[in-house]
Amino acid sequence: MLSRTADSLFWLGRYTERAGNVARGLAVASHMAALSARLGSEGEEWRSLLDASGGEAGFYRKYPAPTQDAVVHWLVYDPGNPSGIIPCIEAARRNARTVRTALTVDMWEALNDTWNRLRDLAPEATEGGNLPEFLGWVRERVTLFNGAAHDTMLRDEAWRFVQLGTMLERADNTARLLDVKHHLLAPAADGTVDYMQWQAILRSVSALRSYQWIYRDRLEPRRIAELMILRPELPRSLMACHAQVAETLDAIATGQGGRRGECHRMAGELQARLRFGRIDAILAAGLHAFLTDMIIRAADLGTEIERFYIQAAG
Amino acid sequence: MSQTATAAFNEMHGADGVRAPYADIACWLRATPREQLDRKRREAELLFRRIGITFAVYGEGGDPERLIPFDLIPRIIARSEWERLAAGLRQRVRALNAFLADIYGAREILRAGRVPESLVVGNEGFRAEMMHFVPPGGIYTHVCGIDLVRTAADQFYVLEDNCRTPSGVSYMLENRGAMLRLFPRLCARHKLAPVSRYPEELLATLKAVAPPACKGEPTVVLLTPGPYNSAYYEHCFLADEMGVEVVEGADLLVQDKVVFMRTTAGPKRVDVIYRRIDDDFLDPECFRPDSLLGVPGLMAAYRAGNVALANAPGCGIADDKAIYPYVPEMVRFYLGEEPLIANVPTWLCERDEDRKYVLSNLDKLVLKLTRGSGGYGMLVGPHATAAQREAFRARILARPADYIAQPTLALSTCPTVVEQGIAPRHVDLRPFILSGKEIRIIPGGLTRVALREGSLVVNSSQGGGTKDTWVLEDEGPAEPPGGFAQRQDQAC
Secondary structure: OEHHHHHHHHHHHHHHHHHHHHHHHHHHHHHHHHHHHHHOOHHHHHHHHHHHHOOHHHHHHHOOOOOHHHHHHHHHOOOOOOOOHHHHHHHHHHHHHHOHHHOOHHHHHHHHHHHHHHHOOOHHHHOHHHHHHHHHHHHHHHHHHHHHHHHHOOOOHHHHHHHHHHHHHHHHHHHHHHHHOHHHHOOOOOOHHHHHHHHHHHHHOOOHHHHHHHHOOOOOHHHHHHHHHOOOOOOOOHHHHHHHHHHHHHHHHHHOOOOOOHHHHHHHHHHHHHHOOOHHHHHHHOHHHHHHHHHHHHHHHHHHHHHHHHHOOO | OOHHHHHOOEOOEEOOEEOHHHHHHHHHHHHOOHHHHHHHHHHHHHHHHHHOOOEEOOOOOOOOEEOOOEEEEEEEEOHHHHHHHHHHHHHHHHHHHHHHHHHOOOOHHHHOOOOOHHHHHOOOOOOHHHOOOOOHHHOOOOEEEEEEEEEEOOEEEEEEEEOOOOOOHHHHHHHHHHHHHHOHHHHHOOOEOOOOOHHHHHHHHHHHOOOOOOOOOOOEEEEOOOOOOOOHHHHHHHHHHHOOEEEOHHHEEEEOOEEEEEEOOEEEEOOEEEEOOOHHHHOOOOOOOOOOOOOOOHHHHHHOOOOEEEOOOOOHHHHOOOOHHHHHHHHHHHHOOOOOOEEOOOEEOOOHHHHHHHHOOOOOEEEEEOOOOOOOOOEEHHHOOHHHHHHHHHHHHHOHHHEEEEEOOOOOEEEEEEOOEEEEEEEEEEOEEEEOOOEEEOOOOEEEEEOOOOOOOOOHHHOEEEEEEEEEOOOOOOOOOOOHHHOOOOOO
């Protein structure tokens, strides 16, 4: 496959996934902000969402404070924010358009219709009470796109590069969400507000129900951390995402007659750390340090994949 | 109705009634209510939108991804008519390829004084880089689109040759696909020569001109300027149909005069490039140094015999509007034959007596820029205002060599669905001729139709539409028992 095509497919996967994650994060933050208004700390929610999205520096250059209006504008519309919902969908469509022949009609239509609707989005759509409905719609569209890819794509390299993008982005999102709230998961944490926060963390990866199914018990920070980092059953856990990354890289290598590089070793190492890691050891050594390390390793892996498959040729 | 339309040859209604190839269509049109045509028209538009057959027009405002209007009524050519055309097209393309080989080689036609040397050497289409280089197979214009117009039952003219990177073939294929879907029974009542083999024939043509350095199965790619090009849809469509990669300049690299494409499995050698970018942009080391679309070192690899380019650089010298008047001479000179399809009479403004005639007949002539294309920069004398004609007079006097003039031909018409009903509209035809080891012509081509009443400009960039072109394998549909008029099944 052409390196440029692989690159576009990779970013197509990343950007659509990112748009969905941002919508998820915004929904939880606005839910939490409504609850914590009583406690006078709603600004905190918007600030931590901003931290998790990783674009604080750009935000503060344009907006004085992380109010709801400012953060929503920044994370939905702002063309200067590469993690905004609309810029992400635009970037995804741009990537898709250059590789039209590598996509199925269903994938293209799922994305193109989303883009068409966002093109003439009325500003009221994201104001106040309308925001949840809009965010729900974005999640639906991303789910539709992922479903279209899953159901209609030939299982060849094209599919694998979309997968790589989706999974690396998803792992990054889970790690950042957890990291922003890591203090709430420290062994000493407790209390009513924390309990709501724990629910919020799980909700932002659609895992509140999953927690109940797996542990059948009340929320506990240690288990929340374990579920989101180490449990292979949760599709948004770091373990599940990195297992998919490693498996996908392996499938690409097999398809190319066994050609492997540094990215394969790194993916294997990352996966092994998660597969054989224990949550008590991770918490004892410090959750923040662990997650920071994960985020950096995943970013390095992305760079290495790019170096091996995209730039190496020539 | 304008004068030209009145005088024009109507391809459906001849002097003595409906012409044979259209017998069934005429009956079908009478029997089909307008609402049904409108419904089919909406279906067709939806079909094209969904497939995404768009024509990208950037820099003019409005929707950059436009749809070219598709007319439901097919344009029909009987077998005997097509056979005469095909023989003429074959002959013309052989002559054009021979001319290109001669110009970049021995230049016998110039030495014989049959084509003025000044027209060739100073011409923008001429590429000195191609001198004394013989491309693989000796072929220059592998894919040639020749625009034909018709003025009478037996009178076709070549309006222009497109030897460089002609586009429009995807419409030939998609229009047929749409017709088969919308009107399966109508299609089945005609013996249609199929067009769907085109991509296969194109691929065979490209493989046939693989360079000598290529051992084994040649790797073919299609080189596109990218998504912002008006024909990007066609590039993807053809590559997809042929099962080859669509590459942009940045996807290719040249090492030791060998061309590779960058793939996820490392560099992969490329043998044949069906390039859909202009000469100017092919190779910044050879042509325009500011080109970001091309591939540095490509020409060196080409000249070293390590890669084939289709079409060859420098083909523009054969389809230049100033060279066009000499094509019949080429046919006589290289083939020793008389041209089977005539040229439109053409006056060259740089010749004193031609210019004098042109300037005193501006209201009767069509003026064209020698380097123009797509219907830009032309003047249709009879339809122009006095002010427009005066502006052209000044331009001709300032740069006479830039202009040629032709009579306003009464282009033939075909019945077309318009707002008021069904009315004749002017059409032209662009068949595509493939030259590799042999010459292949898919029976058919792109019929363009000027949708505005009386208009003679069929270019899609100027509001033209397209029709499916039916070449029949007989002289017309057989009359059903009881005659066409009696047939009761009016559905299609």
